[in-house]
Amino acid sequence: MRQKIKIGIAGYGNLGKGAEIAVRQSTDMELIAVFSRRPLSSTASGVPAVSVAEAAAYKDKIDVMLLCGGSATDLTEQGPFFAAMFNTVDSFDTHAKIPEYYARMEQVAKSAGTAAAISIGWDPGLFSLNRMLAGAILPNGEDHTFWGKGVSQGHSDAIRRIAGVKDAKQYTVPKHEIIDAVRGGRESAAPSHEAHTRECFVVAEEGADKAAIEKAIVTMPNYFADYETGVHFISEEEFREKHAEIPHGGFVFRTGETSPGVCQVIEFALKLDSNPEFTASVLTAYARALYRMKQHGFTGACTVFDIPPGYLSPKAPEELRRELL
């Protein structure tokens, strides 16, 4: 029997907990420990909960560390810290800062002799892969991305920072008439703020000024001001009952012409009951791929573009050819 791939998880929020589940579903992997900054009493799977400060002691005990820090800010510190000791997979998602983050991780990982897969997940990640693939196949065409219906953690956080808001959840909702027009191959390059609406479910503090909260939301620059935004005040009880889940999803299309009037459409879509559990499943599959890249001598930073897809599967190359081609 092959030796199992030894996995560590750094960060134990929604994503880290999802990773714990995903590793358990992977029969070729073994979870060694969960690392966190704040002390944890225990983990769902019973593996040791270890302080990040003690991570160095696990250097030779873990093949790949899944970085599940809660935010991009976490990762800019966590990434280089762990990549200096471990092979790492992360979901760094601040699009504009990816080149800078890549350069830092490349430098740290190269000098440490480790491998670091960055910006893994679905967007960036699987969506990026499909945009790239479709663009290479249909050079004469146009890309469209729609997100949702799903929870945007960043927008939910932005609402929660408004005075008088006790809790909030924001759903990004794509406009189906635009999706249908694109899927039908009819041109339609609507900007994101015209192709989506934002629906906000807000629990206000007792006695809070709801009109002021609503105004603060719908006029918030970058987040809401450009969008059709709906604000719904609900009770704490309704919030707990109806808005506990973290669904998400979306569509990437490319429509292109190979000859004049000959339209070709490539579409990739996700419909996710749980965004963190799915993202963690992607990280876990890429941990397997990174482990193999490393075995073939790779060091440094890489992305979904650099990794031979077959490395993601637990199946051997001959099985893949026989069963899945």
Next chain:
Amino acid sequence: MRQKIKIGIAGYGNLGKGAEIAVRQSTDMELIAVFSRRPLSSTASGVPAVSVAEAAAYKDKIDVMLLCGGSATDLTEQGPFFAAMFNTVDSFDTHAKIPEYYARMEQVAKSAGTAAAISIGWDPGLFSLNRMLAGAILPNGEDHTFWGKGVSQGHSDAIRRIAGVKDAKQYTVPKHEIIDAVRGGRESAAPSHEAHTRECFVVAEEGADKAAIEKAIVTMPNYFADYETGVHFISEEEFREKHAEIPHGGFVFRTGETSPGVCQVIEFALKLDSNPEFTASVLTAYARALYRMKQHGFTGACTVFDIPPGYLSPKAPEELRRELL
């Protein structure tokens, strides 16, 4: 300026003509010649039409040869013949014989020091890639593939071989109620013959026995006997007017659970006005990737599973990270 990738096309049917168009759309490529067994008077793009017998003279003038032979039978000969001299990309699609074909191409290419990408296209090809990816991410799940609505060349050929048939075209049509059930995450593992119908448009010879033709079609083992099959006799004129195109497409889904009751759906879909032009566009993008694999020292046979996706794009790795991640 970078040197252009020099492409040859072997075979000048629908697929070869599609490849000629796809290479023209690729600004980093240059078409050198079209090779065919039967003498061609000219090519649409004006490049030389060369007899296959003279291919050896082009050994150092072509970086990648696109094998556009019309059938799997062509490729079992054409593949090893060309791989002994050129880097090749082909769309070998007899699923059951892929391991055998791979072994042969691996042996020929390895000993010639060439690279051969086999079974490239959309099924096998992009569909295989998505099945593999989705299976690696959602190990606890189920795959579904639907084809169509589109023309099956093999089934059309089978009808044309029936006595009394002048021309025919067969469309494979997926049953939308089953697609919707799967997309909605509701379990539904219908076998292919229950999930699709077959619609046949037939031009009969003058005075032919239409009832006998219909019976020969609907009872044909492997091709039609297990399917709901519709047979429509039409005039030659209507055939020319309404059935000249070669559309196709299909869907690959995977539905899986990450936790009990937490359903995740990954979907990849194609909607193609022209199957051969699209398939040729896929071959062309993989020609670029194969050229780069070769530059990095690769020799032997490979498939969609082995090729780092970023190699497909004309963009540099740093552009891909900046623009598409």
